[in-house]
Amino acid sequence: MASEGLTMERLVQAGAELADEVGFEQVTVSELARRLDVKVASLYSRLKTSQDLKTKIALLALEELADRVAAALAGRAGKDALAAFANVYRDYAREHPGRYAAAQLRLDPKTAAASAGVRHAQMTRAILRGYELTEPDQTHAVRLLGSVFHGYVSLELGGGFSHSAPDTEQTWSRILDALDALLRHWPAP
Amino acid sequence: MASEGLTMERLVQAGAELADEVGFEQVTVSELARRLDVKVASLYSRLKTSQDLKTKIALLALEELADRVAAALAGRAGKDALAAFANVYRDYAREHPGRYAAAQLRLDPKTAAASAGVRHAQMTRAILRGYELTEPDQTHAVRLLGSVFHGYVSLELGGGFSHSAPDTEQTWSRILDALDALLRHWPAP
DNA sequence: TAATTTGCCTAATCTTCCTAGGCAAATTAA
DNA sequence: TTAATTTGCCTAGGAAGATTAGGCAAATTA
Numbered sequence: 001m002a003s004e005g006l007t008m009e010r011l012v013q014a015g016a017e018l019a020d021e022v023g024f025e026q027v028t029v030s031e032l033a034r035r036l037d038v039k040v041a042s043l044y045s046r047l048k049t050s051q052d053l054k055t056k057i058a059l060l061a062l063e064e065l066a067d068r069v070a071a072a073l074a075g076r077a078g079k080d081a082l083a084a085f086a087n088v089y090r091d092y093a094r095e096h097p098g099r100y101a102a103a104q105l106r107l108d109p110k111t112a113a114a115s116a117g118v119r120h121a122q123m124t125r126a127i128l129r130g131y132e133l134t135e136p137d138q139t140h141a142v143r144l145l146g147s148v149f150h151g152y153v154s155l156e157l158g159g160g161f162s163h164s165a166p167d168t169e170q171t172w173s174r175i176l177d178a179l180d181a182l183l184r185h186w187p188a189p
Numbered sequence: 190m191a192s193e194g195l196t197m198e199r200l201v202q203a204g205a206e207l208a209d210e211v212g213f214e215q216v217t218v219s220e221l222a223r224r225l226d227v228k229v230a231s232l233y234s235r236l237k238t239s240q241d242l243k244t245k246i247a248l249l250a251l252e253e254l255a256d257r258v259a260a261a262l263a264g265r266a267g268k269d270a271l272a273a274f275a276n277v278y279r280d281y282a283r284e285h286p287g288r289y290a291a292a293q294l295r296l297d298p299k300t301a302a303a304s305a306g307v308r309h310a311q312m313t314r315a316i317l318r319g320y321e322l323t324e325p326d327q328t329h330a331v332r333l334l335g336s337v338f339h340g341y342v343s344l345e346l347g348g349g350f351s352h353s354a355p356d357t358e359q360t361w362s363r364i365l366d367a368l369d370a371l372l373r374h375w376p377a378p
Numbered sequence: 379t380a381a382t383t384t385g386c387c388t389a390a391t392c393t394t395c396c397t398a399g400g401c402a403a404a405t406t407a408a
Numbered sequence: 409t410t411a412a413t414t415t416g417c418c419t420a421g422g423a424a425g426a427t428t429a430g431g432c433a434a435a436t437t438a
Contacts, residue, residue, distance in 0.1 A: 029425075049427080050425085104347070178375065384435070388430090393425085
């Protein structure tokens with residue numbers, strides 16, 4: 001029965017929830033069918049392949065994340081903006097680990113160009129408006145920020161920092177301090 | 190025939206090569222059997238599960254990486270050591286993308302504790318000897334370095350920085366400069 | 379109301395994972 | 409030197425996921 005309307009929206013939404021529950025790698029068309037109480041073949045009338053489902057979950061995650069970042073960034077500048085951006089990332093990853101993993105999926109160039117990934121890049125750059133960096137240093141800084149946030153979040157999520165003092169909350173806050181200081185005094189080559 | 194001696198060594202070695210060729214996610218016991226020209230069941234006399242193969246590839250990668258880092262770090266200190274460490278990471282990932290991906294596999298606590306991951310942690314900390322950081326800042330810095338290196342390498346590997354100027358070589362070098370500067374002037378809370 | 383589309387299903391094929399049990403060569407024991 | 413055992417790999421087969429082909433009935437459109 002599936003209570004009418006097996007729309008792509010619902011598919012992807014349910015897929016995202018599944019990802020958060022069992023991990024993005026474990027997302028399977030079969031399991032999704034089970035949860036939606038339909039047969040696998042029914043899903044294939046909407047989905048091209050199982051990879052297709054994963055890609056759509058990734059796109060959803062990128063959108064959600066970009067929306068949150070945009071909201072958090074509004075009206076903020078400098079370190080405030082930096083911290084807001086960083087916290088959105090980290091919080092999203094903790095709230096939705098499966099979606100966050102999905103957001104890291106390698107998209108083919110076309111898909112990537114049409115995704116919210118573009119907004120992410122723009123917003124990261126926007127943070128730097130509060131600092132006096134000119135090209136090409138701005139690009140270097142954008143890449144550094146991306147690396148730190150992504151690296152930290154995925155290490156933390158993977159338990160890389162667990163069971164050791166001091167707690168990760170401390171570290172996170174000190175890293176933000178450090179990045180702020182670094183951006184304010186970006187070293188010449 | 191498999192030319193005698195289907196040892197665990199050869200299994201894991203071939204698995205690592207397979208990973209580098211097709212990607213760690215795509216490593217499959219079946220494909221490995223095909224390449225070694227034996228039947229799947231033969232591999233299961235050595236491997237507990239297919240996850241077991243992946244874990245062993247991960248452990249191999251961690252060892253290799255730790256060995257390279259150790260070699261690179263010998264006789265170096267300060268920024269020299271920092272750059273050497275970072276470059277080993279990045280080069281290894283580019284040379285062996287599948288193994289690098291394997292090294293990120295979440296190991297269960299027991300396995301992790303017995304792995305070369307421990308050496309990695311020690312060596313990262315060793316880099317900081319050249320800088321005047323005391324606990325808990327040293328730990329914060331270790332985590333920052335881990336985040337940056339891992340984050341940068343995985344973004345670069347995933348094509349996250351591609352097709353945009355300036356080239357990643359430039360950025361990498363400027364990021365190392367920046368980290369060095371940051372460690373030399375680590376900001377107080 | 380006839381033609382078509384929509385939405386979901388049954389059935390079947392392929393691939394991978396994994397287990398049981400077998401057999402022959404190599405090794406060890408008597 | 410023969411008998412017992414171990415080693416190394418194999419044949420068979422069952423489970424689960426991916427994917428395709430084709431069907432049927434309700435909803436929509438002509």
